[in-house]
Amino acid sequence: MSNTAPLSFSMDSSPPTGPSIPTANEVxxxxxxxxxxxxxxxxxxxxxxxxxxxxxxGGFHGQAKLFDGHDVRIVSLxxxxxxxxxxxxxxxxxxxxxxxxxxxxxLAVVTTAREHSKGLTASGDHLVDSFNEGGLDFLWAEKNRLxxxxxxxxxxxxRLPKIINPETGNQVxxxxxxxxxxFLAYAAQLGASYNYNFKVNLNVALGTEADGAVSRASxxxxxxxxxxxxxxxxxxxxxxxxxxxxxxxxxxxxxTALDYVEHMAxxxxxxxxxxxxIKDPHLNHTEWVRSAKTRAAETLFLERLWKRARxxxxx
Amino acid sequence: xxxxxxxVSVLAATPASSSPTSSSTAPRWEKVFEAxxxxxxxxxxxxxxxxxxxxxxxxxxxxxxxxxxxxxxGATILGLSDQGAAGVFAVGSDELVLRFDGKAWLKEHVGPxxxxxxxxxxxxxxxxxxxxxxxxLVAHGPSLVLARRPDATWAPVxxxxxxxxxxxxELGPPSARPPKCSLRAWMWLGRGLAWFACHDGRTFLYxxxxxxxxxxxxxxxxxxxxxxxxxxxxxxxGCAGKLWKTGEEGWRPxxxxxxxxxxxxxxxxxxxxxxxxRYTVWRNCALQEQPPATAAFSGIPSG
Numbered sequence: 001m002s003n004t005a006p007l008s009f010s011m012d013s014s015p016p017t018g019p020s021i022p023t024a025n026e027v028x029x030x031x032x033x034x035x036x037x038x039x040x041x042x043x044x045x046x047x048x049x050x051x052x053x054x055x056x057x058g059g060f061h062g063q064a065k066l067f068d069g070h071d072v073r074i075v076s077l078x079x080x081x082x083x084x085x086x087x088x089x090x091x092x093x094x095x096x097x098x099x100x101x102x103x104x105x106x107l108a109v110v111t112t113a114r115e116h117s118k119g120l121t122a123s124g125d126h127l128v129d130s131f132n133e134g135g136l137d138f139l140w141a142e143k144n145r146l147x148x149x150x151x152x153x154x155x156x157x158x159r160l161p162k163i164i165n166p167e168t169g170n171q172v173x174x175x176x177x178x179x180x181x182x183f184l185a186y187a188a189q190l191g192a193s194y195n196y197n198f199k200v201n202l203n204v205a206l207g208t209e210a211d212g213a214v215s216r217a218s219x220x221x222x223x224x225x226x227x228x229x230x231x232x233x234x235x236x237x238x239x240x241x242x243x244x245x246x247x248x249x250x251x252x253x254x255x256t257a258l259d260y261v262e263h264m265a266x267x268x269x270x271x272x273x274x275x276x277x278i279k280d281p282h283l284n285h286t287e288w289v290r291s292a293k294t295r296a297a298e299t300l301f302l303e304r305l306w307k308r309a310r311x312x313x314x315x
Numbered sequence: 316x317x318x319x320x321x322x323v324s325v326l327a328a329t330p331a332s333s334s335p336t337s338s339s340t341a342p343r344w345e346k347v348f349e350a351x352x353x354x355x356x357x358x359x360x361x362x363x364x365x366x367x368x369x370x371x372x373x374x375x376x377x378x379x380x381x382x383x384x385x386x387x388x389g390a391t392i393l394g395l396s397d398q399g400a401a402g403v404f405a406v407g408s409d410e411l412v413l414r415f416d417g418k419a420w421l422k423e424h425v426g427p428x429x430x431x432x433x434x435x436x437x438x439x440x441x442x443x444x445x446x447x448x449x450x451x452l453v454a455h456g457p458s459l460v461l462a463r464r465p466d467a468t469w470a471p472v473x474x475x476x477x478x479x480x481x482x483x484x485e486l487g488p489p490s491a492r493p494p495k496c497s498l499r500a501w502m503w504l505g506r507g508l509a510w511f512a513c514h515d516g517r518t519f520l521y522x523x524x525x526x527x528x529x530x531x532x533x534x535x536x537x538x539x540x541x542x543x544x545x546x547x548x549x550x551x552x553g554c555a556g557k558l559w560k561t562g563e564e565g566w567r568p569x570x571x572x573x574x575x576x577x578x579x580x581x582x583x584x585x586x587x588x589x590x591x592x593r594y595t596v597w598r599n600c601a602l603q604e605q606p607p608a609t610a611a612f613s614g615i616p617s618g
Contacts, residue, residue: 127486132434132457141539154514157486158500158540161360161580163457166391166408166437169357169374169593171579173539176486 006041007033007308009048013219013300016307021098021105024084024091029309030302031081034074042072049300052220053293054278064290066297074298077113078305080120089121093183100148101187103194106302107223108187110295111230119182125155131163131174134182136189141173145196146188152181194226197233198254205258206272209265217274223299224277228254228292238263248286257283344572347589348381348596350374361591362395362403363584370395370403370415371589371596377405377413377420381596385420387411394440398452399506401463406438406454410461412469424454424461424469435459444483446507446523455484487511491521502543508608510543510550518561520550520611527611530565544581546588546602548611553578553590572597 022030034042046066047057059066065073080086094105101108112119116134130136140158157176164171177185202210214222235253238260247256257277264280265272276283283289350356350373358373371378372392376385385405392407403415410426426436434457441454452463453472460477461469472480487501487509496513503509509521516531529550536554544551551569552559556578558571571578572590580591587600 127482129457129485144538154497157498159485160500160502160540160543161394161440162541163434163437163439164357164359164393164579166374166393171541171577 007037007045007304009045009052009300009304013052013303015104015106015303016310018310021095022091022306022309024088025313026306026309027081027091027094028084028087029313030305031078031083031087033308033312034078034301034305035082039071042075043067043070045304046072046297046301049220049297049304050293052218052278052300053224053297054281054284055293055297056284059297060284060290060294062290063287064294066294072298072301074110074113074301077109077117077120080117086121089123090183092123093120093180096180097184097187100152100184101191103187103191104223104226104299104303105187106306107226107295107299108183108190109302110298111190111227112183112186114295115186116182119186122179122182124180125178127155127157127176128179128182129159129174130177130182130185131159131172134177134185136185137172137174139173139177139185139189140175142189142192143175146185146192147195148184148188152184156181190226190230193229193233198225198229198258201233201255201258205255205262206265209272213261213272213274216271218278220296220300221275221278223296224289224292225254225274227295227299228257228277228288231291232288244282245285248283250287252286252288254288254292257289343601344570344590344597344599346572346595347598348378350594351384354594357593358579358591358596359391359393359407360395360580361582361589361596362397362580363582363587363589364397364403365584367585368403369582369584369587369589369596369598370405371591372405372407379415385413387413390425393437393456396441397505398441398443401452404441404452404454406441408437410436410438410459410469412438412441412454412461414467423463423467440484440503442484442503443506444480444503453480453484455481460484487521491519491524491526493517493519493526500540500543504543504545504550505608508545510545512540518550518566520545520548520608522608522611529561529611533559533566533568535559542578542581542590544583544588545608546583546586548608549583551581551583551588553581558590572599 097108098105119134130139143153155178159174162171206213232253235256236251238256240263261272261276264276348371350358352375356374358371361371363369368380372395374391376387377392378384390407390409390411392405394406396404398404405413410424412424413420414423437456438454439456443450443452454461460472460480462472463469492498499512499514501511507523512518512532518529518532520527520529540552540554542553550561556576558569559566560569575592577593578590582589586602587598588602590597
């Protein structure tokens with residue numbers, strides 16, 4: 001099988017079978033395969049994935065853009081993966097994250113690449129500032145709910161005095177962390193946002209229907225929910241008396257969207273459908289949803305490359 | 316630069332002076348200042364000086380004793396420090412550096428207006444990171460480090476040196492940490508003087524190369540420390556809305572101002588403690604005046 005054969009995407013969006021953490025060879029192969037697809041191949045694949053997530057052809061514009069000019073935005077990430085040295089470093093960070101967290105690793109890759117791309121290849125135990133070098137403004141405050149063992153967080157240092165955001169006046173609770181924990185911190189934060197914020201809000205919004213709704217949901221939708229919970233874990237309560245359009249905006253967080261799912265289920269006298277996030281085009285009018293879908297799309301794109309890499313590489 | 320008369324209603328019972336009263340069992344907290352602008356205004360810092368003045372800074376600018384205001388339109392004060400003979404410094408967004416020379420505020424530095432929103436031009440604190448007499452005064456933010464030149468102008472420190480200074484300013488010298496101390500938090504309190512805590516809860520005062528143990532931190536402070544200040548060898552820490560004091564007997568809780576949930580900064584001088592909440596500066600002058608912090612290091616060999 002040639003690694004330049006076109007790749008396609010179907011709704012079978014399961015992650016690759018086999019070990020849950022890619023090897024350095026697999027990481028490098030993902031980059032090489034992705035680059036070998038060429039602009040056209042990458043665009044076709046990304047648009048197929050985008051369609052599954054309710055993303056219009058060509059993607060969104062602004063912060064949530066999926067394409068950059070005539071290519072996918074993550075082409076620079078693919079180039080990074082394709083280099084042996086950086087593939088080894090990324091694989092080491094994936095291994096660390098895979099050992100301590102239970103999140104889709106490619107979602108963690110995409111998240112880190114968008115938030116602070118240097119974190120993907122960061123290595124060593126010198127301390128870096130999660131605020132300045134990572135954008136993890138509340139890492140110290142979140143530390144104890146990330147599910148990381150003390151052996152990992154012991155070298156973390158609280159930043160004092162606390163930084164105050166000059167625009168909002170709110171205090172930031174950042175931390176100094178070893179460089180090799182930066183990627184792990186993003187993965188752990190993704191996991192905490194999903195396990196605490198999303199699941200709690202899900203249970204509040206859907207009650208006894210929550211588990212059933214998750215089991216019925218498609219994987220692309222659940223990836224988008226996980227990205228959404230990371231980006232905007234809260235949000236205002238959805239007000240059924242007001243129109244959806246009047247509530248979309250900065251305060252339409254993942255909690256608001258879950259309320260909306262519950263509201264729509266009631267309205268239709270049916271069961272709650274978490275796939276509404278990717279099926280209802282009206283939700284694309286909020287930046288959070290656009291960003292979450294874009295990240296889910298890039299995750300599925302990388303997973304598709306990972307599957308191909310695993311097929312091609314000798315076991 | 317023009318000092319403005321305070322716009323703010325100060326507490327009903329402002330003491331005639333800030334001189335200390337004798338030791339009292341009941342701390343008396345009084346509201347001495349509220350940030351102008353209601354909920355849109357807020358405080359970042361408070362500073363009490365041995366000269367008997369106190370300063371508070373925030374969204375609107377900086378005040379001296381709650382009476383004289385220096386407004387900083389478009390820029391925010393994020394840190395205050397007393398550098399003795401060099402003066403009192405207020406630093407903030409857009410690389411702003413103000414110096415109070417005892418009479419008036421002088422604008423020593425301001426950066427070009429940032430083209431993009433971000434924190435690259437924020438300054439959070441100013442300090443002498445080295446206790447040597449000829450050490451430069453530096454101001455630093457999350458990524459920016461400026462050094463003060465002899466002609467009272469400020470210039471960026473070259474990247475490699477800046478990084479070292481930033482680490483020293485934020486994490487102290489690694490050599491200060493006692494054996495088996497995994498650093499949990501470090502905070503400079505004055506020239507050559509710092510307080511730090513280890514993950515196992517031990518706390519220390521660091522001064523000019525020597526380290527004095529200050530007891531094990533209260534469990535309540537395990538999650539997060541919000542502010543640290545010292546009065547002589549005594550250290551005060553704010554955590555979870557509560558105030559803790561260490562002395563010879565170890566850490567013990569002391570009364571914090573009621574209704575103040577966010578302790579942002581602590582400063583002690585002349586027997587009075589000042590606390591900055593989000594909107595309010597509080598004062599308690601029922602403290603005993605303390606010997607200098609060097610008393611903490613008596614009997615401890617200099618490192």
